[in-house]
Each structure stands twice: as structure tokens, then as C-alpha cells.
Amino acid sequence: MRVIELLTGDHLYMRQMVAKLQGWLKPLDAPRVAEAITFFEEFADLAHQRVEDEVVFRHLASAGAPGQPLRVMTREHELSRQYLAAAKSALPAAIHNDPEARTHVTENLSAFAALLGLHMKKEELVLFPLLEKKTAQSDEELYAEAVAARRVTTSDARYRELKLMAERAEHRKLGTAVVHMDASQPERTALVERKKPATNIGNVPEARTLTSEHHEHPATREPSHASHAGSASHAGGAPPSVGRVLYDDGNHQDLLLHDFTRGLSVQANVYLIIRGRAGIILDPGGPKVYPNVFEETRANLGGGHLRHIFLSHQDPDIGTSLNSWLMDTGATAWVSRLWTRFLPHFGIDRLLADRLRPIPDEGMVLDFEGADIVFVPAHFLHSPGNFQLYDPVSKILFSGDLGASVGVDDLQVTDFDAHVPQMIGFHKRYMASGRSLRAWAKMVRELDIRMIAPQHGAIFEGESLVSKFIDWCENLETGTDLFDNLYKLPSKATQGGSLDPEMD
Incomplete structure (x- = not known):
């Protein structure tokens, strides 16, 4: 299906930029992080997520698809925007080496990267099969709607520029799988010494973080806000669930x-x-x-x-x-x-x-x-x-x-x-x-x-x-x-x- 090919192609560039971003967070390279924020605002949100929100989710809802997966993915779109906005608001002070601002930029973008990785995999395992099931064999009309929705905010020329920006990303590889390291987590000693994990976990952070006593997984936190930006930090409570x-x-x-x-x-x-x-x-x-x-x-x-x-x-x-x-x-x-x-x-x-x-x-x-x-x-x-x-x-x-x-x-x-x-x-x-x-x-x-x-x-x-x-x-x-x-x-x-x- 052409719509799935379009969205899957977007994932390739988004994963490339996630890998690039994580390399710029520790230590924080603020000017390059600004470039990554621009990419994710324009490509991941205004182009890719707009197509899903305005075209794909509406199409599935009208076709009688279960509402729960669509609501979860919509919530994750909103949460990713909050992470980007919180990081962007702290970035000017971070560029001037304000330590608190640098921490907030790193925390929010680490959380954003982890959430985006989870979200893309969820699209590939849940959304795309659902789209195939609920869409006619020919999806030319739906594809045309998707492209038109993207062009409202992102021209074809800008879309190509953003792809080129992502293609400069460097990857760290394990075998043939791209491994996106979670920049918010320090190195750990494995519970059991192995050269490779028991199963191929793919584009997810190191498995043993599940046993960590001290580190919160960033994909489940609300965005943190720098105090100099005038925003109160998240007061706590249970993290938003994925299921x-x-x-x-x-x-x-x-x-x-x-x-x-x-x-x-x-x-x-x-x-x-x-x-x-x-x-x-x-x-x-x-x-x-x-x-x-x-x-x-x-x-x-x-x-x-x-x-x-x-x-x-x-x-x-x-x-x-x-x-x-x-x-x-x-x-x-x-x-x-x-x-x-x-x-x-x-x-x-x-x-x-x-x-x-x-x-x-x-x-x-x-x-x-x-x-x-x-x-x-x-x-x-x-x-x-x-x-x-x-x-x-x-x-x-x-x-x-x-x-x-x-x-x-x-x-x-x-x-x-x-x-x-x-x-x-x-x-x-x-x-x-x-x-x-x-x-x-x-x-x-x-x-x-x-x-x-x-x-x-x-x-x-x-x-x-x-x-x-x-x-x-x-x-x-x-x-x-x-x-x-x-x-x-x-x-x-x-x-x-x-x-x-x-x-x-």
C-alpha cells in the first residue's frame, strides 16, 4: 500500500535523526540539537504525524477500526510535541551554558527519542496491519489525501531538504540491526554476561534498564520544564501507560x-x-x-x-x-x-x-x-x-x-x-x-x-x-x-x- 510505504519511508529518516540526536545529547551539543528539534518539528510532527492525525486515523475511525489504539497513538503525538516544546524553550539558555537549562534539554529530548522509538514500532506492528485490513486494495485516493495533507504544512522541496538533513546521521550497528542507545541511561553491568542479548530487541534501549534501581524510563515521564522559562515541573504521579x-x-x-x-x-x-x-x-x-x-x-x-x-x-x-x-x-x-x-x-x-x-x-x-x-x-x-x-x-x-x-x-x-x-x-x-x-x-x-x-x-x-x-x-x-x-x-x-x- 502506498500510504504505508510513505509512512514507513518517513520512519527511516526519523530513526536516522534519532540516532544523530542521541549522539549530540551527551555531551550536549546545543547548536546541533537545535537542528534536530527543527527536523522533528517540521518532519516528524508537521509532516508525518499530520498525515496520521488528519488522514489515516480519520480513515480508520470511519472504517470501524477499534478506537483504543488510535486514542493511544494520538496521545503519544501530543506528548511528543510537549517534549519538543519543553526542550526548545530551554535551548536558548542551554546555548549559553546554563546548567539547569542543559539538563532540561537533555532530559526532554532523551524522553522524546525513547517515546518516538516506541511509537514507530507500535505503528509498524499495530497501525499498519490495521490500515491494510481496513483499506481497499487500491489506496490511491487515500495516498493522494495523505500527500495533500502533508503539503499544507511542508512543501515538497522542504520535505526533500529534511530528508537530506537526516541522511547525514551516523549509526552504531550490532550485526545488521541499528541500535539506538538511550542517552539518558549510564552504562550498566549486565546481570548475566553475554555477547548478545537472548533475543533481538531491535531499536529499543538496553534491556537491563528494567532492573535499574535509580533511573526512570524517559518515555513514560511528562516533559520537564526549565524554571527560567516560567513553567512548573511535573509534580509526579503515575506515568502515562502504553496499553x-x-x-x-x-x-x-x-x-x-x-x-x-x-x-x-x-x-x-x-x-x-x-x-x-x-x-x-x-x-x-x-x-x-x-x-x-x-x-x-x-x-x-x-x-x-x-x-x-x-x-x-x-x-x-x-x-x-x-x-x-x-x-x-x-x-x-x-x-x-x-x-x-x-x-x-x-x-x-x-x-x-x-x-x-x-x-x-x-x-x-x-x-x-x-x-x-x-x-x-x-x-x-x-x-x-x-x-x-x-x-x-x-x-x-x-x-x-x-x-x-x-x-x-x-x-x-x-x-x-x-x-x-x-x-x-x-x-x-x-x-x-x-x-x-x-x-x-x-x-x-x-x-x-x-x-x-x-x-x-x-x-x-x-x-x-x-x-x-x-x-x-x-x-x-x-x-x-x-x-x-x-x-x-x-x-x-x-x-x-x-x-x-x-x-x-
Whole structure:
């Protein structure tokens, strides 16, 4: 598609200038930084982001695309403008070597560069596939609108000049991947000495900053302002999140991260709970999504630390990336005691195995920064060693595979009866028995549940939907209840089914 080619081409020049800018920040080269600010104001904002705001986002909204990704990206456009404006206001004093002004320029532009890197990757992984899905095969009309919108603020001649400005950037390379170093972070000693990271994290800052005790990730801060410019600095509070906020009281957040699954992989929800400056991630997925899930986790945690990894059971979509998480963070992983000897087959290094902790069959209560996190037994739903996580602060039950739905684009259930067809096949085939479901329903009615958030598909929010779902589970026949017709020897005529067993 020509529109995607146009925006992807812009990314190339923006990444070149980001690399150039980061080289000018430490030590601060104020005159050259002024050139970079001009580029980002005119090229990244007035040209590239204008096309997205005025043409692409409106087109997607009119085509019925989900509103949440567009709102997040619009917010990030606004935040990037604030960073640039704050840096620009402090630049005159920085040129005259005012130390406070130089600090503000460096902080705001480091934050801007980190945010822009996250944002471009999000466009490539979320926005562009959405645009392909919601746009006719020929996008000539949309492309013409995009070019016309850009020409309102940036002439063709100026557009070419800005590209030439970016092309003078120098890159630091690791293999064939461009590595953009985070200029706001000092060098660190690796937790585990390796020549290369376990996975290719691409254009993101050094992975081990997730474990830093002292440094806030710049992409999650509000812009800081130099006092000489007459602006008050940001007073603090929780950093703006990158994913969808399920709960936020200022100190305690429950977040749904973006879905980075592609191709044949089953859709999966990854959740992050943040309390103060500590985090616990739930069912973080496999190696293909690890770089992006890690990046978004890092952005949401800011300068905080990932303390815990919760694995509801042993499936590959749950935690095949576990070794990378253990190597790149100091977190402790929790899983049913049945699986602690099996998960090492996913490639967990011997030196990290002591951070894989067993959950007893009866469950447990974890002290998480002064708040309780409850590991709720849900055995045989569907795994024989299966747990759900209940957060008493947010009153959210993270239910793992129970409640999963197939082929659902919506983030939230609105009509329970209409949603049942998306759940029924999966539950009848994967959940072990109606007896297990009835025991589960009796148990969870003792909890104060505001929301049920499964690992696949849409979320149930509100007392009515939560009650309907529990009642539905209690009366469902599944698994061994239905197996009379499945325990038969196959005939020669038996053929393979679809890739999705629940759809057969």
C-alpha cells in the first residue's frame, strides 16, 4: 500500500535523526540539537504525524477500526510535541551554558527519542496491519489525501531538504540491526554476561534498564520544564501507560498490554500489575512477542522494577519466553509445582533456575509491595496444574484460559448471550469437566470480583456480566462429560482437521 510505504519511508529518516540526536545529547551539543528539534518539528510532527492525525486515523475511525489504539497513538503525538516544546524553550539558555537549562534539554529530548522509538514500532506492528485490513486494495485516493495533507504544512522541496538533513546521521550497528542507545541511561553491568542479548530487541534501549534501581524510563515521564522559562515541573504521579488501563488509583495499576501476536499464533492478552515502582507480569508469552512485550513493560514501569512473573499454567503461549525474562530482569517466576521440572525444557539456564518458584496446589497469597495478590487454584481448567490471579485492590480476576473467546476483535464483552458462540467450542474441548467448573464457580463466588480478564479474547466487566459468566460455567458440560464419542479407534478415512481444535 502506498500510504504505508510513505509512512514507513518517513520512519527511516526519523530513526536516522534519532540516532544523530542521541549522539549530540551527551555531551550536549546545543547548536546541533537545535537542528534536530527543527527536523522533528517540521518532519516528524508537521509532516508525518499530520498525515496520521488528519488522514489515516480519520480513515480508520470511519472504517470501524477499534478506537483504543488510535486514542493511544494520538496521545503519544501530543506528548511528543510537549517534549519538543519543553526542550526548545530551554535551548536558548542551554546555548549559553546554563546548567539547569542543559539538563532540561537533555532530559526532554532523551524522553522524546525513547517515546518516538516506541511509537514507530507500535505503528509498524499495530497501525499498519490495521490500515491494510481496513483499506481497499487500491489506496490511491487515500495516498493522494495523505500527500495533500502533508503539503499544507511542508512543501515538497522542504520535505526533500529534511530528508537530506537526516541522511547525514551516523549509526552504531550490532550485526545488521541499528541500535539506538538511550542517552539518558549510564552504562550498566549486565546481570548475566553475554555477547548478545537472548533475543533481538531491535531499536529499543538496553534491556537491563528494567532492573535499574535509580533511573526512570524517559518515555513514560511528562516533559520537564526549565524554571527560567516560567513553567512548573511535573509534580509526579503515575506515568502515562502504553496499553489499556483496567484500573488505576494513582499507586496501583492493572494494565492490558498490546497484542503483538501475528500469523498462526493464537491471540493472547498479556497483563501487567504495577504497584508503586514494582511490577508483576502475567503470562508474558513466547519468544516471538518477547521483544515487544518487554519493551512495553519497560515503558510502563518507568524506572521501576519487574518483581514477579506469573504463569497460569504450562502452555507455550504462556511462558516460552521465560528464560529471556529471567536473564533480562531480576524477577521471580511463579508456576504450579507440577511444572517446575518441565519448564526448563523451554531453555531455562541452570543459573536462573532458583528464581522459578512452585505454587502449592492449594494456592497462596503473595505479598506484593504491601498488598495481597492471590494465586487462586483452577486445576483442570484446563491444565492439571492451573492457577488464576486475583487482585483484591482492583477486584480483577485474571482467569487464564477460562473465559477465552475465539475470533473476537472487541476488547470488552457487551452482550453476554451474543458472546457465548465465541466461547462455547473452546470451553467444551479444553476444559476438563463440568465438575471442575462447578467447584470453581462455588469458590470464586466468595471473591469480590469487578472484572474477569481471560488470557484470550474479550474481558467481562461489571457485576452483571461477571455473574452471568460464572453461572454459565457452573452449568456447562465440557471435556470428559462429552467424551463418549471421542474414545473410538480412528478409521483409515479419518483426516486431519483445522489448525484450531476448538473450531472442528
